[in-house]
Amino acid sequence: MPGTIRKRYAGSWTVIADLGRDPDTGKRRQLWRSVKGTKRDAERLLVELLHERDSGVERPTGRQTVGHYLERWLDDYVAVSVAPSTASHYQRIVRRVLIPALGGVELTALRPQQIQAFYSRLLRDGRADGSGGLSARTVLRYHQVLHAALHHAVRWQLLARNPADAVQPPRAARRELTTIGAADVSHLLAAADETPIGSLARMAVMTGMRRGELLGLRWQDVDLDAGMAHVQQTAQRIAGQGWVFRQPKTRLSRRAIALSPATVRLLRRHRREQLAGRLLAGSAYQDRDLVFASGLGTPLEPGTIARTWRRVLESADVGHIRWHDLRHAHATLMLSAGVHPKVVSERLGHASIAITLDTYSHVLPGLQVAAAAQLDTLLDEPAQAEAI
Numbered sequence: 587m588p589g590t591i592r593k594r595y596a597g598s599w600t601v602i603a604d605l606g607r608d609p610d611t612g613k614r615r616q617l618w619r620s621v622k623g624t625k626r627d628a629e630r631l632l633v634e635l636l637h638e639r640d641s642g643v644e645r646p647t648g649r650q651t652v653g654h655y656l657e658r659w660l661d662d663y664v665a666v667s668v669a670p671s672t673a674s675h676y677q678r679i680v681r682r683v684l685i686p687a688l689g690g691v692e693l694t695a696l697r698p699q700q701i702q703a704f705y706s707r708l709l710r711d712g713r714a715d716g717s718g719g720l721s722a723r724t725v726l727r728y729h730q731v732l733h734a735a736l737h738h739a740v741r742w743q744l745l746a747r748n749p750a751d752a753v754q755p756p757r758a759a760r761r762e763l764t765t766i767g768a769a770d771v772s773h774l775l776a777a778a779d780e781t782p783i784g785s786l787a788r789m790a791v792m793t794g795m796r797r798g799e800l801l802g803l804r805w806q807d808v809d810l811d812a813g814m815a816h817v818q819q820t821a822q823r824i825a826g827q828g829w830v831f832r833q834p835k836t837r838l839s840r841r842a843i844a845l846s847p848a849t850v851r852l853l854r855r856h857r858r859e860q861l862a863g864r865l866l867a868g869s870a871y872q873d874r875d876l877v878f879a880s881g882l883g884t885p886l887e888p889g890t891i892a893r894t895w896r897r898v899l900e901s902a903d904v905g906h907i908r909w910h911d912l913r914h915a916h917a918t919l920m921l922s923a924g925v926h927p928k929v930v931s932e933r934l935g936h937a938s939i940a941i942t943l944d945t946y947s948h949v950l951p952g953l954q955v956a957a958a959a960q961l962d963t964l965l966d967e968p969a970q971a972e973a974i
Contacts, residue, residue: 589632591625599628603635638746652696653689655744656680659735670830671798671822679731688732693744696736698752705729709756722756729755763945766915770904777902783894785856786878786886787912792849794916794934797909798822799839801885802831804875810853813845817935821876821885829885839935853877917946 590602598620605615617635621628660680664673687704688696705725712720733750740748766774771791778787789800793815802821808814817840822830834840845853856877863881864871872883880886895909913934920930931942 588636591628591632593625594620597624598622599625601628601632601635603632603639605639634746650693650744651689652691652693653685655693655739656685656689656735659738663738669822669832669835670824670827674824674827676731679728680735683728684732684735693739696749698749701732701750701753705753705755721758723758723761725756726758729753763914763918764907764911765918766904766907766911768919770902771915771919774898774902774904774907777898778895780901781894781898783886783891783898785852786891787895787898788852789849789878790909790912791916791919792846792852793843794913794920794930795843796820796913796935797888797891799834799935800878801876803877805857805877806875808853808877810845810850810857813847813850815843815845817841817843823885823888834935836935836937838932838937841932841935843933914946917942921946 588604592600592602594600599622601619601621603617603619605617607614619631619635621631657680660673660677664676668676687707688700691700705728708725708728709719709722711718712725729750733748736745736748736750739745775784775788775791778784786800789795790797795803795815795817798820799817802819803815803817804819807816807818809816817834819831820834822832824830860879864873864883867882870882874883874885876883876885878886880890891909899905899907917930917934920933921927927942927946928939930946931939934942936942
C-alpha cells in the first residue's frame with residue numbers, strides 16, 4: 587500500500603506514507619505524520635507526501651524543524667559561499683529574527699500563511715523596544731533571507747516547493763539618492779583635507795570605489811606611471827573574525843580604474859607622507875602594502891572613519907551625507923559631464939549597465955532634455971541642407 591490513514595480520535599488522524607525500501611539496508615521506510623482536522627485534510631496530506639516521494643523530495647523520517655534547517659543552511663552554504671560580511675548579516679537575521687519566530691515549526695509543515703502572519707506581526711509591532719512596527723524595507727530584507735534559505739531547501743530536495751514564493755512581502759519605498767553638487771563636493775573635500783582621511787575621501791570621489799575596496803587597495807595594485815588603480819581585493823572588519831581580505835565578489839568588481847592626473851599627484855604626495863610616517867613608527871610598523879592605513883600600517887578602522895567623517899560634515903555644514911554617497915557623487919558628476927553610462931558602470935564595478943541607469947537616471951533629468959535636443963539637431967540639419 588502506498589499509504590494509510592488511521593483515525594486517532596475525533597478530529598485527529600495519523601497519515602503513513604510508504605517511502606519504499608532503504609537502498610542500503612533493504613528495510614521498509616515509512617513516514618508518519620499527525621493531522622488535526624477532517625479526513626479530507628488527512629487525504630490531502632497523504633497525496634502531498636506521495637507526490638513529493640515520486641518527485642524525489644527526501645522528507646526526513648525524523649522531525650526537522652525550520653530552526654534546525656536554517657542552522658544547517660548557515661553552516662553548509664552561507665559560511666562557504668558568500669562574502670564574510672554577508673554571512674555575518676545572514677547569521678544575525680537568522681538567529682535573532684527567523685529562528686525565534688519560525689524555528690519551532692516543522693520544515694515540511696511550514697506554510698505561506700504562517701510566513702505572511704509573521705511579516706504582519708513585524709510590520710505592526712516588531713520593534714524590540716515595543717515602540718511599534720519595523721519598516722517595510724527591514725521586513726523585506728528578512729523575507730529575502732528566508733526566501734533564499736528555503737530556495738536551497740528545494741534544491742536539496744527537502745521541500746517540493748518554496749512556501750515563501752506564495753507570500754506577498756512588503757514593498758519598500760525606493761530610497762532616493764543624496765545628490766551632491768560639484769560645489770558641495772569641493773567644500774566637503776576641503777574640510778576632509780584638514781583630517782587624516784582627506785586622501786581617502788578624495789580617492790572615493792575621484793574613483794567611485796567602495797569603502798572596502800579602498801581599505802583593501804595595495805600599492806602593488808596601483809600603477810602611478812600609467813595612471814591606473816586595479817581593484818583586486820577588499821578589506822572588511824567582521825565581528826568575531828577581525829579583518830578579512832578577499833577578492834571582490836564578482837568578475838566585474840575586479841576592475842581597472844583610470845586615475846586623473848590630479849588623483850595621481852594626490853597619491854604620490856600621500857605615498858611620500860606615508861613613508862615619512864613609517865620611518866617615525868620604526869619597528870612597530872606593520873607593512874601590509876596598504877595605500878590607506880593607520881600610522882602603524884594596519885587597516886583603517888571603520889569606526890574611526892565614521893567618527894572623523896562626522897567631524898567633516900560638521901565643519902563643512904552641508905547636511906547629512908553618508909560616506910557611501912561619495913561613490914554616488916562620482917557617478918552623478920561623471921554622467922553630468924557627459925561621460926557614457928557604460929564607462930561609469932565599468933568604473934563602479936556594476937554587474938550591468940542597466941543597474942547604473944536604473945540607479946542614477948532619475949537623479950539626472952537634464953540628461954534626457956539634452957538628449958532630446960541632440961536628436962533634433964541630428965534630424966533637422968539634413969532637412970535644412972536638402973531645402974537649400
